[in-house]
Amino acid sequence: MSLIDLPWLPAAPDDFRQQCKKLDSTAEADFQAIQRLAGHALDINQLTRLAKTIGTSAVQPSLTLGLLSNTTTELLAPALIASAARYGIALDIIDVPFGQAMQAVLDPASPINSGKIDLVLLAFDQRFLTTPDSISDPEQAAETIAAEMSQIDVLRESLGDSACIVQTLPSPPGYLLGSFDRRMPGSPHALVDIFNARLIEGLDGTSDILFDVAGVAAQVGLDTWHDDTQWHHAKLSFSQTAVPLYADHLARILAAFRGKSRKCLVLDLDNTLWGGIIGDDGLDGIVIGQGDAAGEAHQDIQRTAKQLGKLGVILAVSSKNENATARLPFQQHPDMLLKEDDFAIFQANWQDKATNLQAIAAALDIGLDSLVLLDDNPAERAQVRDALPQVAVPELPADPAHFSRRLLAAGYFDSIALSQEDLLRAKDYTARAERVALQGDARDLGGYLLSLDMEISLMPFDGAGRSRIAQLINKSNQFNLTTRRYSEAQVREMEADSSLSTLQARLKDRFGDNGMISVIICRDGGDAWEIDTWLMSCRVLGRRVEEAVLAELVDQASQAGKHALLGRFIPSGRNDLVCDHYEKLGFSRVEGSGDETCWRLDLDGYCRPDLPLRRAAAS
16 A cells, blocks of 8 residues: 555544534534544545534634645645644644745735744745756756745745744656756756755754655655646646645644654564564564565564664563563574663563553653554554554554554654754653553453454364364464364364364454464363363453353353363463463362362353354354
8 A cells, every 4th residue: 555545544434424524513522533533544535524624613723834835735724734633733724825925924914924823834846946047057056046045045034933844845757868867957856956955954053844745755756746737727736645645744743843743662572573473483483584574574673663762762562472471582582683671661461452551651651642552463453542542553564564664654753853862762761661660450341342343153173174273282372271282183083083072263353354263172071071172362362252162162061961161271381371261261170280270160050241242153
């Protein structure tokens, strides 16, 4: 997906217009509700519609922006207003008509000078530069640059106390003589290069702010950015399809101006910083490092995070994992670029992400709106968005090769200045976190679990699932009650063994098919079934899948004339996660030797829970 579509944001809701209408009918529209709606990937029409809602609400502007340009900006202003709301800014715009920038600045009675303006955007594009008569003449080129820079300087100086946002100019889309253009000092490409360099240099020692529009245009491609038809018909500076991206980049600058840039990057571990699951695959089984495409992609994510950390971004870890297991790669894997001491907070436990993010914010003494969560799991991302809308959660593609670019494209840490204090921020917060204990009670996830629209299918072992069943039996370590291993050939034998009851569980939700997530093997023990093997994928922890599995076991055991289920926990050193599994499910402890424990559930006393997932229809 192209960056022009804002792919780091979730897609706009299907009922976007209805939600706008609902806000329109509210006497005093809630700006937080507007901000949540703005936090989607909106096209120019949706941005314009949301700006109308903001305009009719009772929300008072928190920042006023003057808009000066050599092009038409009527279509741009609504997009800026709606995009600013995405960053918590209620924006008011003083828009100067096309071609009237200099007159407005020099007229004391103009709206630019008579009102209280916080910032002024000088939104000039490459057409601002005049082409000299001879593009090969360096003197004419120098005169052109000096004249245009003088105009910009007059505008900046005449605006007095109002800080300016000045734009670099995007390169024109075409060439006169191809690559040779840049060797001709007066060619459009050469003039743009020189002008931009002078513009940036002229910001030193001032409070004015740079908006690198040239860089934004280059990211999506000049052919995509420019639209000659729109220029000739309406004097629009760039393609309408690029307006949402331009508006979002400008809104980030406004947010940074108001101190609303994010401060902390919270990183998931499994399948984010490395490929695979450390608890199941082990140190030698995770994928990271040179010589492997996926390994290099995950290493690139670490490189990006490390660079951000050096620039003052606080780094934290939040992972559903055993703490000691999660730390192993940082301590022992030779290809890890990030180390434990790069993180202000290292949080590995089995609580939900929203609870843990609250704990991280509390420990660092920063707001939730300072956090960015990078997590490969769409369900985790959705849970955090639902529970904590203040936290930024970029959408990620399936391929980790694109994670870094997607994170950086979202611009959560965009700055307008960088001080020595900023560079030391991460170390300061690390020290602060060492003095604060992480705490936080688990959230009530009932509503979120229902919203996942989960469907579980439970069936006996069969040939279609055999390979995956054997893989899970031999790979799963953390949620595995006995850690007994069986080969694929043994699994085949189990399919035909009438003394066994087997289950393979698959789970679907609104994000897609999670595939096989649980395997259970029960043996006939007279009046009871003995649970030989019960394992589950850690990626569905907290979704009450184990309760659905137990309900199915109870039903089948009852139909088989059994009176109880017997479960056994055999510690392996890697399955501490499930040491109290049976106790949580209502089993009573009956015996045990050493660290091994045995548990019993009488079927007559079983009370079926109300679960947030449905059983798939039999095929």
